[in-house]
Amino acid sequence: MVVINFIIQNILTQSAIIIALIALLGLVLQKKSFGTVLTGTFKTLLGFEVLSAGSTVITASLTYFGKIFQHAFHLNGVVPSIEAINGQAMNTLGLGNEIAFTFLGIFIVNIIIARFSPWKYIFLTGQALLWMSTMTVVGGKICGFNTVVTVVLGSIIGGIFAVAMPALAQPFVRKITGNDAIALGHFCTVGYLFEAGAAWIFGERGENKHSVEDIKLPKALEFMQDTYLSVAVVMVPLYLITAAFAGPKWAGVGTTNYMVESFLQAVQFVVGVYVLLAGVRLLLGEIVPAFRGIAMKLVPDAKPALDCPVLFPYSPNAVILGFVTTTIGTVIGMFLMPVMGLAVILPGMLTNFFAGGTAGIFGNVVGGRRGAIIGGVLHGLFITLLPALLVVALQSLGFVNASATDSDTIVAALMYAFIFAPILKAI
Amino acid sequence: MTKIADFVMGDDAMFGFNKKKKVEFTNAKELTSKEIENLIIRAANLKKEISEANADDEKIKLYEDLGTVYVKLNQTDNAIFAYEASLKIKEQFGDAYNVLLNLYEEKRKIAAVAKDDAEIQKWIGKTDSLLDMSKRVLRSNMF
Numbered sequence: 001m002v003v004i005n006f007i008i009q010n011i012l013t014q015s016a017i018i019i020a021l022i023a024l025l026g027l028v029l030q031k032k033s034f035g036t037v038l039t040g041t042f043k044t045l046l047g048f049e050v051l052s053a054g055s056t057v058i059t060a061s062l063t064y065f066g067k068i069f070q071h072a073f074h075l076n077g078v079v080p081s082i083e084a085i086n087g088q089a090m091n092t093l094g095l096g097n098e099i100a101f102t103f104l105g106i107f108i109v110n111i112i113i114a115r116f117s118p119w120k121y122i123f124l125t126g127q128a129l130l131w132m133s134t135m136t137v138v139g140g141k142i143c144g145f146n147t148v149v150t151v152v153l154g155s156i157i158g159g160i161f162a163v164a165m166p167a168l169a170q171p172f173v174r175k176i177t178g179n180d181a182i183a184l185g186h187f188c189t190v191g192y193l194f195e196a197g198a199a200w201i202f203g204e205r206g207e208n209k210h211s212v213e214d215i216k217l218p219k220a221l222e223f224m225q226d227t228y229l230s231v232a233v234v235m236v237p238l239y240l241i242t243a244a245f246a247g248p249k250w251a252g253v254g255t256t257n258y259m260v261e262s263f264l265q266a267v268q269f270v271v272g273v274y275v276l277l278a279g280v281r282l283l284l285g286e287i288v289p290a291f292r293g294i295a296m297k298l299v300p301d302a303k304p305a306l307d308c309p310v311l312f313p314y315s316p317n318a319v320i321l322g323f324v325t326t327t328i329g330t331v332i333g334m335f336l337m338p339v340m341g342l343a344v345i346l347p348g349m350l351t352n353f354f355a356g357g358t359a360g361i362f363g364n365v366v367g368g369r370r371g372a373i374i375g376g377v378l379h380g381l382f383i384t385l386l387p388a389l390l391v392v393a394l395q396s397l398g399f400v401n402a403s404a405t406d407s408d409t410i411v412a413a414l415m416y417a418f419i420f421a422p423i424l425k426a427i
Numbered sequence: 428m429t430k431i432a433d434f435v436m437g438d439d440a441m442f443g444f445n446k447k448k449k450v451e452f453t454n455a456k457e458l459t460s461k462e463i464e465n466l467i468i469r470a471a472n473l474k475k476e477i478s479e480a481n482a483d484d485e486k487i488k489l490y491e492d493l494g495t496v497y498v499k500l501n502q503t504d505n506a507i508f509a510y511e512a513s514l515k516i517k518e519q520f521g522d523a524y525n526v527l528l529n530l531y532e533e534k535r536k537i538a539a540v541a542k543d544d545a546e547i548q549k550w551i552g553k554t555d556s557l558l559d560m561s562k563r564v565l566r567s568n569m570f
Contacts, residue, residue: 030544124551177525181532289548296547300539304532306554309561313520316565357565 015096016048019283022104026290040286047283054276055087059400061269065239066401068262072245075338077401080348080387082409083276084402086134093398095137098147102133102154107291109159114299122295122302123162125185126288127280128406132158132187135409139416142393143424157412165189165408166305172196175365176314185305187408188355194382195359196366199375203367212317212364212372230349232270238346239266308358315361322360322376327352329380342388351405355383386410393417463500470496487513491522503530518560528557
């Protein structure tokens with residue numbers, strides 16, 4: 001009894017171990033060799049710890065940034081980063097267990113829906129599933145659900161999203177790729193549909209529709225070649241400008257010059273993202289292949305929903321235009337949100353590139369050049385509004401100066417905050 | 428089926444999309460023995476031209492032509508080899524990427540029906556590599 005109690009209280013409460021055990025389950029189900037099971041399980045454990053280390057670095061940097069932004073502008077400045085939200089949820093808020101079980105649950109619900117319904121989509125982007133499980137668990141906590149309800153409801157909602165989002169995007173994907181072989185598995189689909197809708201209203205139609213691909217775009221975005229450089233290009237000036245307004249009293253630490261300190265803190269943020277994403281890769285490196293192998297065997301006629309770069313080759317100019325126009329939209333949104341009484345949401349370069357770029361393809365295919373340009377700017381505003389709506393709920397749970405990014409995961413969390421929670425209160 | 432379900436499942440009429448315009452990816456029609464014979468000769472000639480070609484651009488074009496011939500002959504493995512050889516010389520967007528994405532998916536489906544886990548992982552892994560390439564090419568095209 002003492003041993004069982006020890007295991008329950010000291011081992012099974014550790015998120016790193018729970019996640020490692022899920023990976024172990026997947027590897028055993030695939031009848032992998034003992035050595036592979038052992039190394040795979042350990043790598044997953046290691047991944048969680050690396051992710052946590054990255055999260056600690058990001059949180060420290062964001063705490064500093066939140067403080068100087070408050071003193072500089074007397075406003076709540078929030079960095080949109082799903083990585084930071086995931087890291088804080090797993091690490092600081094101790095939601096790792098729920099997130100791990102929900103991640104597994106989403107996989108299972110996705111397979112069940114694909115197996116027994118006409119919607120054969122299997123969501124293969126592991127990282128996006130991790131973000132979705134994070135946000136449904138956060139939603140469960142917003143509503144005050146216990147662990148079991150949080151995991152079960154999160155699995156069902158996440159599983160439905162994993163099928164519904166590729167299904168909703170598929171008419172556009174068919175048009176873009178020219179066939180029906182693959183689907184899009186990226187939880188920014190609400191944003192893509194929003195841009196498609198905007199492009200349909202404001203874009204070109206019929207014979208007047210001119211594709212972005214027919215024009216030659218300037219190639220002057222060298223910094224986007226490197227993921228971390230692209231984060232630094234935004235974060236360093238943001239920290240420096242904010243520190244300049246805050247002054248040495250708030251931005252300085254010890255004897256270090258306040259501008260130097262803010263520069264180093266911005267670099268720390270980039271380092272944190274680097275470490276955290278390395279942890280995510282380690283963490284998912286064993287779980288995802290194991291479970292997608294199982295999914296494919298159970299649903300052999302599955303339509304794989306793949307990450308957004310799958311569409312880039314079909315419309316590369318639209319990706320660049322989508323990135324630029326979405327960034328313009330997010331910059332406008334940054335100034336607009338406080339006017340609406342919401343938090344200042346700073347532009348997030350990674351989201352602007354991947355989600356903005358893919359949204360650009362949707363805008364172009366529906367409304368040509370004009371559709372992509374107007375739709376892109378509106379998309380930027382849309383993906384700034386969504387995290388702004390979530391800020392109050394996130395901060396009430398203890399999240400530090402960050403909000404989520406991927407629009408579908410935000411919509412899922414907003415469903416909890418704006419639909420489930422009021423219903424529960426009313427009952 | 429409801430209108431929403433129609434939209435999701437395949438009615439592309441909204442947004443002005445026309446489903447009938449769908450690109451035919453593989454040549455499904457039955458080939459005559461004469462056509463097969465011509466294609467085999469064409470493949471042999473292309474292989475010879477590849478071995479004699481010096482310029483990369485020329486080789487890329489020849490490998491892609493060879494891939495197209497193999498797709499028509501329904502020789503998927505050979506087609507994959509040819510298109511992969513083209514991308515090995517130079518990573519770029521175009522036919523090789525588009526066709527490989529579909530051929531990998533065909534092979535993945537066959538592996539899934541056969542419940543062959545190693546093959547499933549192999550073809551999903553290759554698809555992942557294509558996505559990585561997509562990111563690399565887009566970024567290198569941006570300056």
